[in-house]
Amino acid sequence: MPAFEALQATPLFFWFICMMSVMAVSVSKSGFGGALGSLSTPILLFVLPPKVALGVLLPLFLITDVWVVYIWRNFLNLRFVLIMCAFGVAGQLAGWLLFDYFSDRMLTGLIGVVGITTALNYARQIVWPNGETSEEVGARMMRRLWPRAFGWCGLSGLASFVSLSGGIPAQIFLLPHGLARQAFVGTMSVYFFVINVTKLPFYSDLGLFTVDTITLSAMLVPIIPFGVVLGKWLNRKLSDRIFYHFSHIVLFAMSAKLLYGAVT
Numbered sequence: 001m002p003a004f005e006a007l008q009a010t011p012l013f014f015w016f017i018c019m020m021s022v023m024a025v026s027v028s029k030s031g032f033g034g035a036l037g038s039l040s041t042p043i044l045l046f047v048l049p050p051k052v053a054l055g056v057l058l059p060l061f062l063i064t065d066v067w068v069v070y071i072w073r074n075f076l077n078l079r080f081v082l083i084m085c086a087f088g089v090a091g092q093l094a095g096w097l098l099f100d101y102f103s104d105r106m107l108t109g110l111i112g113v114v115g116i117t118t119a120l121n122y123a124r125q126i127v128w129p130n131g132e133t134s135e136e137v138g139a140r141m142m143r144r145l146w147p148r149a150f151g152w153c154g155l156s157g158l159a160s161f162v163s164l165s166g167g168i169p170a171q172i173f174l175l176p177h178g179l180a181r182q183a184f185v186g187t188m189s190v191y192f193f194v195i196n197v198t199k200l201p202f203y204s205d206l207g208l209f210t211v212d213t214i215t216l217s218a219m220l221v222p223i224i225p226f227g228v229v230l231g232k233w234l235n236r237k238l239s240d241r242i243f244y245h246f247s248h249i250v251l252f253a254m255s256a257k258l259l260y261g262a263v264t
Contacts, residue, residue: 026227075186091157109262115255
């Protein structure tokens with residue numbers, strides 16, 4: 001199996017990393033609207049090249065999306081879903097046109113930079129909050145709805161296409177609008193289901209799906225139910241503050257490791 005050398009060299013480590021990657025996706029999507037899902041690709045890059053990892057993960061993302069959309073089908077904001085999907089799909093088209101210009105090293109470095117930037121921005125918001133109330137922030141965001149949708153959702157589509165890490169820009173767009181918790185998760189779940197479905201013909205055109213990637217995806221499917229159940233449980237038991245603190249610390253550490261490897 002070309003590009004699957006880690007499976008032969010360290011099979012226990014290989015399967016552990018694969019399971020952790022799938023758990024990150026399913027826990028995040030089912031319980032928290034996708035925040036931790038951005039860890040899935042950096043995790044899998046420890047044992048697979050970037051383009052192979054994308055081919056393995058997308059079917060798993062889609063299966064998880066179907067389940068999560070069913071869970072949250074009655075909770076979503078249709079207006080935001082339509083706006084986000086329109087610009088997100090446009091961003092994916094840009095990703096498809098530019099994809100051949102990205103080498104494995106460039107993709108690894110890009111994922112590392114996005115992860116580090118996200119974690120540092122999260123820390124900045126904690127240390128230096130701007131002092132606005134949630135109502136004031138929501139009103140300001142509505143006045144800038146279309147340019148913000150163009151920028152953040154377009155970037156989300158692009159990042160999602162080249163690295164399956166579009167959750168962060170999408171959350172940057174949606175979180176300031178102050179939707180109820182269930183509406184937020186429901187809106188994000190439908191958004192990612194739509195843009196992940198639209199990836200299929202593009203990824204197929206780029207040759208990212210092979211017999212080996214599909215076989216590995218199928219072998220990892222049984223992990224998804226455990227992650228979905230755990231995500232729902234964490235949704236009830238943990239506060240957002242604790243969960244997001246932890247996930248961004250892990251994201252920073254893993255992204256720094258990926259960026260160091262790409263540079264050196």
